[in-house]
Amino acid sequence: MALTRAEGVAMNSVLPHVALSMHAHDRHGLERTDEEWLDAKWKDPSTRVLVLSGTRIRPVDRQIVWVTPQEAPADGLRILLGTREEATHFAVVVEPDKAPGDKQEWHVLRALLPALENDVLTAPLVMHAIGMAEWHWATRFCPRCGGPLDARQAGHVLECLDCGKQQFPRSDPAVIMIVTFGEPGSADEMCLLGRSPAWPEGRFSTLAGFVEPGETMEDAVRREVAEETGVEVGEVxxxxxxxxxxxxxxMVGFSARATSTDIQVDESEIAEARWFTREQIRDEATSGAVVLPGGISISRSLIEAWYGGSLPGHW
Incomplete structure (x- = not known):
């Protein structure tokens, strides 16, 4: 069944949320150096702790579990996450060889994304914890002098014990974009989706890539789309x-307007790219011919914002 222009405009006016950006927690940046405050919160019976083995989490019945401070390992690195719904949350990161239980019980975050889809209230806290654990795991020595590092400010600063240089958590900016062509809201308007060579047939997502030094995010959108698919982009x-x-x-999301439709994939990062009308993406998602990213990803939000509502199926 084809969409009318009026239906397309109405659908395109709907803006689904970005799941991991909806429920920000109070990170208590000013309290990270207040040992008395930190100690009181750790002793508070309402406080909850996420235990990590290196960068891995141990779920129970496929659900992410928060424990009390008394149940958390005593010899791990304690990281303040913040407050959510009046309860303070910490992460405790232990070395993998000291983690309780069998090593096979601990899973990487990607394997637990379905659990986060069902718990978007605490998902930002989990992402905060994993991000900090990844940073501590990768930052073992001072990049200036090679000296040992000591955690400060409730885990959010690493200070070199030799030269005193401080290191701070890093985030690498990446752009992710829904590329469209045609009159906005019309039945003929199309969006461009791609498939990685590592993905099975039928799995599609929005295009994405890292921002290079000295580059604006808008220019990164144009460059990545052109490099991966050969499509030229104007307005971002x-x-x-x-x-x-x-x-x-x-991940910084954008809507991008294409000025060309010819596709020439790079066959390195993108194995296949296609233009989809709203009717096509709905019908193929319904039949299972096309499988879209999960609901917790910004890619899903970009696609459904353009489509104008929910779509069936996900990875």
Whole structure:
């Protein structure tokens, strides 16, 4: 069934949320050096702790579990995350060889994304915890002198014990974009989606890539689309952002208007790219011929914002 122009305009006016950006927690940046405050919060019976083995989490019945401070390992690195719904949350990161239980019980974040889709209230806290754990795991020595590092400010600063240089958590900016062509809201308007060579047939997503030094995000959108698919882009409009600590990215979403439609994939990062009308993406998602990203990803939000509502199926 074809969409009318009026239906397309109405659908395109709907803006689905970006799941991981909806429920920000109070990070208590000013309290990170207040040992008395930190100690009181750690002793508070309402406080909850996420335990990590290196950068891995141990779920229970496929759900992410928060424990009390008394149940958390005593010899791990304690990281303040912040307050959500009047409860303070910490992460405790232990070395993998000291983690309780079997090593196979601990899973990487990507394997637990379905659990986060069902718990978007605490998902930003989990992303914060994983991002910090990834940073501590990768930053073992001072990049200036090679000296040992000591955690400060509730885990959010690493200070060299030799030269005193401080290191701070990093986030690498990456752009992710829904590329469209045609009259906005019309039945003939199309969006461009691509498939990675590592993905099975039928799995499609929005295009994405890292911002290079000295480059604006808008120019990164234009460059990445041209490099991966050969499509030229003109107007670029900000959509929203989302943390993605796999391992340390900040995904910045954009809507981009194409000025050409000819596709020439690079066959390196993109194996296949296609233009979809709203009717095509709805019908193929319904039949399972096309499988779209999960609901917690900003890619899904970009696609559904353009489409104008929810779509069936996900990875």
């Amino acid at each position: 409009t900000y959509f929203g952002s989302q943390p993605w600590p796999l391992p340390a990215s900040l």
